[in-house]
Amino acid sequence: MKIAVLSGKGGTGKTLVSVNLAAVAKAASYLDCDVEEPNGHLFFKPTDVEETEVNVKIALVDQELCNGCRKCVEFCKFNALAYVKDRLIIFEDVCHSCGGCMLVCPQQALTEKNKPIGKIQSGRSDRVQVNSGILNTGEATGIPLINKLLEDNKENAADLTLIDCPPGSACIVMESIKDADYCILVAEPTLFGVHNFNMVYELVNLFDKPFGAVLNKCQADDNPAEAFCKKNNIKILARIPFDRELGTLNSNGKIASREWEKYRALFTDLLETVVEEVKA
Amino acid sequence: MKIAIPVNEKNMQTDICESFGRAPYYLIYDTEKDEATFIDNSAATSTGGAGIKAAQVIVDSGAKILLTPRCGEKAANVLMAADIKLFKSIPATAQANIDAYLTNKLDPLDEIHAGFHGHGGN
Structure with missing residues (x-):
């Protein structure tokens, strides 16, 4: 089962959700497809790390x-x-x-030569296989890296794969969700967040992917993201509170569900909900 | 000798086009024959690499001088490979720019930008 985690806007909590879902699973592959700024490995701190260079073919003239x-x-x-x-x-x-x-x-007169565009870093963190795409600075597109991450994962996939997508809704996101069985849209309670949430909402509809929403940084005030979900009949899978302690754990590179029972329970419930949604 | 200028309209009183790569036309002025021709820029609607294609158009026109407000890095590479010299145009008509060039009043274009790549100019 492949679950993609995406959000239109950056900083809404894609990595928080995908890292924690992978961490509460019995076994999981975590693919960091946010190849321009991969950060999942900062939380998992994988060991036995191996690196593979990824090349593209470009024209060479004689x-x-x-x-x-x-x-x-x-x-x-x-x-x-x-x-x-x-x-x-x-x-x-x-x-x-x-x-x-x-x-x-x-x-x-024309042939092709290899041009390196980045690398894939693979390692283990407890029961999680952590594979991160890392694009070289200045490269125009990370899509070949994402393809390689997804291809490699077909060969030795765990039962559950979490795909941490890049922000936005452009080609690079489409590539990341193409094989996904389910998409989790992470939303934050701001008007800007809702605007970009709408973009990924349109994207998953276009790709005909089953999906649900996780509302992050929830406070007591009105939540425009929640209003958007209600208006469009989007299933709300979970609500993550605006929580200073969670923020502190996160900014120290800790995985909340490995540190704190409250969050282990929250993400375990979320994972069960998503698995049921996929099977339904 | 031929002088090339990116222009907005096909006449000598036209403004200079702010974009080299995406100018609709190029004025090619032949100083020996005192003759102006206007060529369409086939690169104007390119989704990418417009500067490279536009530079190829200028190279193929046989121009040796280009008067332009600005020029991107890749276009400049193509132009320089063809030994075309770049001068900074002034905000005036095409005719006024040719006159300014012929009386040595234009400065060489020494600022080459890294390209806008879909992010607009200025």
């Missing part, structure tokens, strides 16, 4: 073979190629690894 026909320049929809003074110029950070230039080159 100037000797190139006859200057420019078919590749015309073909490239990303404009990663230019032909100046009898030389083909390749902009490596514009290349999208599509391989099209190789196909259209009549001279076989």
Whole structure:
């Protein structure tokens, strides 16, 4: 069972929820797909860590073979190629690894080379397999890292996988939820939070994913996120209180459900609720 | 010698386009023939890499001088590979910019920005 945890806005509690759900499970894989700023490992502090470099293929030209026909320049929809003074110029950070230039080159002057974009760090934390995607600074897209995380997880998956998604609702989030059986949308009680919550709400509907909401940082006041859920008939799976002590644990890199019975119970209940939702 | 300028309209009184890569047209002015031609910028609607494609258009036009308010890093790489010299245009008409260049009143463009990549300008 694969459960993706997402939220439109950053800082609403995706990592809090996904880390704690993985921590209360009998056995789980935790995939940190927030590859631009992975932080799940700060909580799990995995041991026996192994690293794998992740590469993408980018165009490489043999100037000797190139006859200057420019078919590749015309073909490239990303404009990663230019032909100046009898030389083909390749902009490596514009290349999208599509391989099209190789196909259209009549001279076989174009091949591919590996370009590292980041790494995957894997380790164990108690009963949790912790796999984090770490994108190199300045890279345009972390999608190949997310694909690798999801692919590797197919081979040696625990029964339960928690996918900690990047914030937002763009391609990188779509990639993270594509294999998920269920999506947990984490919402915070602000108007800004609700605006971005609506974006992921539209996304999971578009992808036809079953989903429910976790309301984080709940206080006694009116909760615009709760109002949004009621208006749209979104199932509220759990409410996490605005709690200074939880905040302190979190900011010290502690996993609340491993430290505190109250939160172990809260996340155990949440996990049971989600499992029932998936089976229903 | 040919001078290229990103412009908003196809006439000599046009403003200079603020964006090099996404200008609708380029004015190519041939100083020997005193002849102006306007070419469409096929890169103007590119989703990405507009500067690179636009620079290719300028290279292919045979221009050796480009008068532009600004220019991105990747476009500049292509232009410099073709030995095209960049000068900073002034906020005036295309004709006024050509006159200014021909009387050595324009400064070389030495600020090359890292590109906007969908994040707008300014």
